[in-house]
Amino acid sequence: MNLNLKSLYMVLLLIFFVFLPMVFFIFTQIPQRSILKDTISIITILAFFVVLLQFFLSNLNIGLKSIFQSSKIIKIHKILGYTAIPILLFHPFLIVVPRFFEVGPRPLDSFIKMITTFDSLAIILGIIGWCLILLLGLTSILKDKLKMSYKAWKIFHGSLALVFIIFASWHSIETGKHMNLSMSILVILISLAASILLFKSYFTTNKNKG
Amino acid sequence: MAISDISGCIGCETCVKVCPTDVIRMNRKSNKAEIKYVEDCQICHLCRLYCPVDAITITSEKSIPVIVSWG
Numbered sequence: 604m605n606l607n608l609k610s611l612y613m614v615l616l617l618i619f620f621v622f623l624p625m626v627f628f629i630f631t632q633i634p635q636r637s638i639l640k641d642t643i644s645i646i647t648i649l650a651f652f653v654v655l656l657q658f659f660l661s662n663l664n665i666g667l668k669s670i671f672q673s674s675k676i677i678k679i680h681k682i683l684g685y686t687a688i689p690i691l692l693f694h695p696f697l698i699v700v701p702r703f704f705e706v707g708p709r710p711l712d713s714f715i716k717m718i719t720t721f722d723s724l725a726i727i728l729g730i731i732g733w734c735l736i737l738l739l740g741l742t743s744i745l746k747d748k749l750k751m752s753y754k755a756w757k758i759f760h761g762s763l764a765l766v767f768i769i770f771a772s773w774h775s776i777e778t779g780k781h782m783n784l785s786m787s788i789l790v791i792l793i794s795l796a797a798s799i800l801l802f803k804s805y806f807t808t809n810k811n812k813g
Numbered sequence: 814m815a816i817s818d819i820s821g822c823i824g825c826e827t828c829v830k831v832c833p834t835d836v837i838r839m840n841r842k843s844n845k846a847e848i849k850y851v852e853d854c855q856i857c858h859l860c861r862l863y864c865p866v867d868a869i870t871i872t873s874e875k876s877i878p879v880i881v882s883w884g
Contacts, residue, residue: 631820640867698866707862716825716865723823724845770843780821780868 610672619793621658624648627786639704646780649772650690652763653683654736655790658797663761663804682745688740691771695733717745728774735767761801768794815854816861821868828860828869837839867869 616741628648629669658664661680690697695718702710742749751759765807772794776787816836819828822845828837828847837860838849846868862870 636867636870645838701867705862708865713865716827717823720823720825720865723825724844745845778823780866 612667612670616656616659620652621649623789624652624786627783627789628781631781631783631786637701640701643700646690647694647697648781650687650694651775652756652793653687654691654771655768655793655797657684657687657764658768658800663800666803666805678776684743685738687737688743691736692733692740706714724779725779728770728777732767732770732774735763735770738762739767756803761805765798765801768797814871815851815856816848817872818870819846819868820870821866823866825865827863827865831859831863833857833859843857846859859863 624773625645625648628645643799657680658665660676660683662668662676664676665674667685696714698717699710699713702708702713708716718726746756749756772790775790776782782790819837824844824846825837826839826846829839834850834853834855836848836854837846839845840847856863856871858871861867861871
């Protein structure tokens with residue numbers, strides 16, 4: 604029974620965080636671009652969905668804790684986090700990587716042009732999101748040095764992750780790259796579910812403590 | 814088709830400036846570039862090459878003949 608539940612949970616996570624994003628990506632990718640460009644896009648999209656998945660693969664998820672060991676959940680959470688965060692941090696640089704293999708402006712010129720187009724709301728949101736994920740990664744690495752109580756850490760880390768998700772989702776929808784209606788709805792629904800899970804966890808904890 | 818899609822535009826206007834046949838114009842409401850006169854596209858790829866975020870997709874097919882020089 605437990606094994607079935609585990610399998611079911613894993614299948615559901617794979618459907619919502621890997622299969623559906625890839626299906627929607629393929630639908631927005633006609634005609635296809637180069638293999639390098641598509642690979643960069645797929646890696647970035649998957650990294651973003653992994654960060655969304657982190658809310659559901661954490662101790663916030665009481666349902667998950669009844670199926671998997673807490674230590675195992677934390678281990679997977681850390682592995683996925685430390686894999687996805689560097690990808691998202693390098694995401695602005697990855698965009699200009701194909702420039703190394705094409706004629707036209709230099710990669711550095713394209714990069715500077717991109718990050719200095721402050722007329723664009725998508726760029727402003729992207730820069731804020733980039734700073735937030737940098738903070739999220741750094742505070743996770745330096746967690747022990749921050750000397751926070753578990754409760755304070757849980758609130759800080761969860762809130763920071765939520766703020767990041769809001770800005771990142773808004774940035775991706777505003778940019779519109781690989782974002783058809785289905786993908787946007789999926790991102791919004793997962794972000795909403797993550798927010799509800801986070802607030803429910805905080806509320807339940809406070810209620811139990813009180 | 815020639816220039817077929819602009820997806821992920823950040824509104825830097827580079828493509829508008831480099832297009833030799835004014836195919837692309839800025840949509841001032843959304844602050845993004847849009848394909849306005851697709852029939853004038855000569856498939857020169859300048860917009861795609863100069864776009865800093867690789868937002869432009871170009872197909873090789875064209876519904877009207879490409880303008881070439883005499884002789």
